[in-house]
Amino acid sequence: MHTKMFKLELFSVLIVLLLNISCSFAGAIPNKTPTSIGNYEYPKGVYIPSNFTIPDGNVFKFKLYLAGFVWKRCNGTSGQWVGDQYRSVYFNREEDIHLYPYSAVAMLDSRGAVFRSNIPKYDSSTMSFSCITSAPSYNNPTENANDELCLAKNNTGNGAFSDITYIILTEAKGGAAPPNTECGTKYPDGYVYSDVLTATILLYHRGTQ
């Protein structure tokens, strides 16, 4: 029940995102508008798959909370769901998700897979990434998107993303496609399945402690 309500709320919140409303609301709720990207407290008890290894010389920098949509398309010939599109926004605190759009600190530009600051007045950094290892979500792999270990690259600008080297996505809720056996059977070729996704993102940079 709670999950459903949360999902509906998130849904209406993200509709706004999908309409691509990018006007600045700064000033409307000045106390709630964040001025920096990142929550520097390591998430307690966070699950990281054992084969996700961050090379020595890189350390945790900050975490972010993700809320977004994923779309997967059924390829009836291969019987596989293929990633189609995704949209996501990032928050410093999980509870900030409900205060969107005032509270979002970053967003993902889906075409180029580029992280962009949502508060360019305070932080102009961007980065792209490519994922190198994935593992099934530890609690419910049929409903939740895979955990991902990704390499950050092409960092630009000044701010939180400027020196990021690795990214881990974990604690996903939602975002998995139906089983491949249902693609081409229950769901026809070309069917686009959409789901709401939330997750925790851990970001690493060069350092030794």
Ligand SMILES: *[C@@H]1O[C@H](CO)[C@@H](O)[C@H](O)[C@H]1NC(C)=O
């Ligand atoms: C669907 O899968 C088949 C077999 O792997 C592949 O040849 C084809 O290009 C795919 N179609 C699309 C639209 O991706």
Ligand SMILES: *[C@@H]1O[C@H](CO)[C@@H](O)[C@H](O)[C@H]1NC(C)=O
């Ligand atoms: C990492 O481990 C998971 C199981 O936790 C496995 O499914 C996945 O294939 C592994 N990835 C690599 C690259 O070894």
Ligand SMILES: *[C@@H]1O[C@H](CO)[C@@H](O)[C@H](O)[C@H]1NC(C)=O
């Ligand atoms: C790096 O990022 C900048 C700014 O977003 C972009 O203009 C440039 O094309 C990117 N370069 C590569 C190799 O992705």
